[in-house]
Amino acid sequence: MAGGEDWLIAWLAGFAGSGDRIGDDAVLLTLGEQRYALSVDTQRAGVHVPIELDPADVARRLLAVSLSDLAATGAAPRWMLVALGIDDEDGARRFLAALVRAGRRYEIELIGGDTARPTTPGRLDASLTVIGEVPQESSPLTRNAARANDRLWIGGPLGESAMGLDLVRLGARIAKRRVLLPEGIPDALARVASRALRRHLEPQPQIDLGLVLGRRSPAGAAIDVSDGLAADAARLCRRSGVGCELEERALALRADTRRLAGHLDREPLELVLAGGEDYVLLFTLPPDVDFRHSGCRPIGRIRSRPELRLRRTDGTIEPLPAGGWDHLG
Secondary structure (H helix, E strand, C coil), X not given: CCCXXXXXXXXXXXXXXXXXXXXXXXXXXXXXXXXXXXXXXEEEECCCECCCCCHHHHHHHHHHHHHHHHHCCCCEEEEEEEEXXXXXXXXXXXXXXXXXXXXXXXXXXXXEEEEECCCCCCCCEEEEEEEEEECCCCCCCECCCCCCXXXXXXXXXXXXXXXXXXXXXXXXXXXXXEEECCCCCCHHHHHHHHHHHHHHHCCCCCHHHHHHHHCCCCXXXXXXXXXXXXXXXXXXXHHHCCEEEXXXXXXXXXXXXXXXXXXXXXXXXXXXXXXXXXXXXXXXXCCCCCCCCCCCEEEEEEECCCCEEEECCCCCEEECCCCCCCCCC
C-alpha cells in the first residue's frame, strides 16, 4: 500500500478527530480512579506465522505479542477477548485451550470473543484484544515522554527473532515443545539456532519490566520493538518531537549470534536495526540513572534535534538507516 502503515495511522488519527488516542502501543483510558490500557493484535497463517504451525503455538504467540503492547504502557494484564477464524474443530479446541492455559501464566482471563470461518479455507486467522490495568501507584508509559539528553535503553536481545524466521523458512519448527532444526545447521550452532527459533515463535512479553518502569518518576517513554529497532525508535522520537543517536558498539550481537548470522548470510547490524519481531521494550531514562534490570542496557541518547543518527564504532556519525517491517508494505 502506498504510504504504508505509519501513513495510514497518521491519516486515521486526523480523520477520527484529535487523534490523541491513536498511535501508541495501546490506548489508555481512565474510568473512575482506574486507568486501563487496551490493545488488539492479529496473527494470520501465511502472513504472521507458518501455515502449518500448530494452532496451540499460534495462540501462545498471539497472546505474547499482544501482551508486549501492554508491557509498553506499564499495565498489568487482566482480560482478553478473541476473534477466531478457523474451520477445524480440533484445531479450534487446541487454540482456545492453549490460549487459556498461557493466560493463566500472565494472570489474564479470557472473557469472550467471536468465532467464524477463516477468510481462506484451512488457514487460521485470530485477533486478540487485551485489557490491562495501570497500577494505582504507577504512571502509564507512552511514546511521547522522551526528553533531550535522556538515555535510550533496550530491554533484551535484538536480531535473533529475525534469524528465527529465516530458520522457519528453511523448515525449522517446534513440535511437542521440541525444537527441530533444518538440515545444514552445524552442531556448533544448534544451541543459538534453537534460541533464535524460540525467540521468533515463543516471544516473551516484558510485563515485569514495564511495571518497573511505570513505578519510576518520571516514568519516561517506551515502545515495544515489533517492527525493527530503527522503525520503532523513529516512531518514539516522532511522537516525542525529538531525535536520537544510537551507538553501534552497544548494538553488537553476541559472538554465537554473529556466527549464526554469518551462516545465514545475514549482516549483523541490519538484523539489529531492521530485523523486527524482537518484542523487547525500547525506553528512556534520565541520563544520571543507574538502572539495573535483567537484559537491559543503554544503546544511545535522545537529542533535541529531530534527527536519527548512528555513531559507528570508529566515531563517525551517519544517518540511521531506514528499515523494518511495514504491515501494509
